[in-house]
Amino acid sequence: MRLSELPKNLPATVAGVVDAVADDAIARRLRELGFVAGEPVRIVALAPFGGDPLLVQIGSTRFALRRSEAARVTVASADGAGA
């Protein structure tokens, strides 16, 4: 599942970050910000005007990510459904 599809408040674990284009600078920065395999992750809020960006909590840090950015992150929900 992609992070952008994760329902709000459902705990999940990061599986990885996928490059959307070759040499994807956005994907690289996401990894640097801690989106790496095994980190617990959760959507804690959706912005007004169409629920974009998402507020993503990873560890105790919160990042605002647009849906297109969050779509680069693959996650597995904590109950084990889909990766």
Add this chain to the structure above:
Amino acid sequence: MSALQIALVGNPNSGKTALFNRLTGARQKVANYAGVTIERKEGHYTAPSGRRVRVLDLPGTYSLDAASPDEAITRDVCLGRHPGEPVPDLIVCVVDATNLRLHLRFVLELKALGRPLILALNMIDAAERRGIAIDVEALSRELGIAVVPTVAVHRHGAQALIDRLDAQALPAPQPHPVADLHAEVRRILAVAVSSARDSAATDQAIDRIVLHPVIGLVILAVLMFVIFQAVFAWATPLMDGIEAGFGALGEALGALLPDGVLRSLLVDGIVAGVGGVLVFLPQILILFVFILVLEESGYLPRAAFLLDQLMLRVGLTGRSFIPLLSSFACAIPGIMATRSIADPRDRLTTILIAPLMTCSARLPVYTLLIAAFIPQRTVAGVFNLQGIVLFTLYVAGIVSAMAVAWVIKRLRRDRSEHALMMELPSYRWPHARDIAIGLWERAMIFLKRVGGIILALTVLLWFLSSFPAPPDGATEPAIQYSLAGRIGRLLEVVFAPLGFNWQICIALVPGLAAREVAVASLATVYALSGNEDGLSAIVATQWSLATALSLLAWYVFAPMCLSTLATVRRETNSWRQVWIMAGYLFALAYLASLLTYQIARWLT
């Protein structure tokens, strides 16, 4: 002993600025890096041993793999690759103790450089409050570098760091190649840190309200409205005081000096000009207090989060919000603040529309005209009618900025994806000391600008208005014969369809150079015309409502102060952008005033 040269680096929101302020106090120098316009902050302090320590505050960064020009500066200085910047003797890496999972990765990156490095484990107080226990010994051992806890916002919160720096030279760490930085961070955290409970609970509770799609937007709107009401209401007594002071000064000087050119220059030129500008300092400072408090408390990125989609639709980003908000005080710091927008395209759009945010320099014109034409009345029990008109003018600026940004988005070729990726820091109580230092910095920037350009322009205008002297037996006021009078009459041809009289036309000339001069210029023009009444009274009796509204509309767009254009030139390194900006602003201003005047005349 030679001075010790240290550089502060760290992730954004690590408390780096607060630590810099704590170490150096007011002994700071703010300049730019050569060639670019990224702020270079340096300060110094004297260590207990008597050794002088020079502190360089580098731009906050998440990684040495730089994603923006200011991150590149930090990388280059740390690597000793920045021309004109000596390699620091020691890198002080500042981390937020409550956010080590994120911040330690950067520490490991720095350590790999193999340069002398010390870790300032900042916000240790907040970590304790949240039940995060950090074994400093273990952390130091696992990292292989010295670790000193600090509380940048407490009086003696940096003492341990100062003492440690003073004690002995710190060795460079042994750089072990680490394959996976994240795994290493996790390993170190497991050894050195234990967290009793979910440490972000308070932030989550606040965010549930502040980021709520409806309540959050209401809070934001109310906040903005309160700020503008406050700027208008609180500043008034201070402004009256400054006005009275300069009036008295002018009179005293006038009484001392013999009648003649010198007296005229001092009283009508310099004192009136400086006073007319200083009088608006209270408004600017009040606005900056609000901006700084919002910034310090962590609210600004939240506002960016709420507004991101809205901004994105017109081709901006949530991050544009902060520079644009700053532009309400002055477009120059606003344009400079666009450096935090990593993306060049988003940045350029933000720069181009920044002057449409109603900067405080336009307040003099607004204030004058509103006071003269809009009755002081209370609407719906609580609102001040004058405040409502002012609010409307601000909204007009914002709406046209959105429209312009939307047009730019349609026109440009590159339509690829550009990232937001913004950290929302923990909420914190703002600290008076950091606000005061920030306020001082900004006040100095404004005053230096005012001191130089505006004084020069006011004197130039006085000269234009005083020479040549009227011929013998002249019947009209002297200014009509002067150079200014002639220029004004020439411009009147262009501006007559907008309802501008020649006095306004004269004031517009220096008003183009710096907007806040316009009112001082009007005062000069009218004072030299032999009118002794207050400017407000003259305007109220001699101008039509249509003219006043037209001038207000003009100033919503206010084609450009030269300082703004100079800043744009510097920031974009392109004259083309400068011309585009000046051209579109002038066109919009002319159009808006023309419509306003013609419609208002038709209605009244």
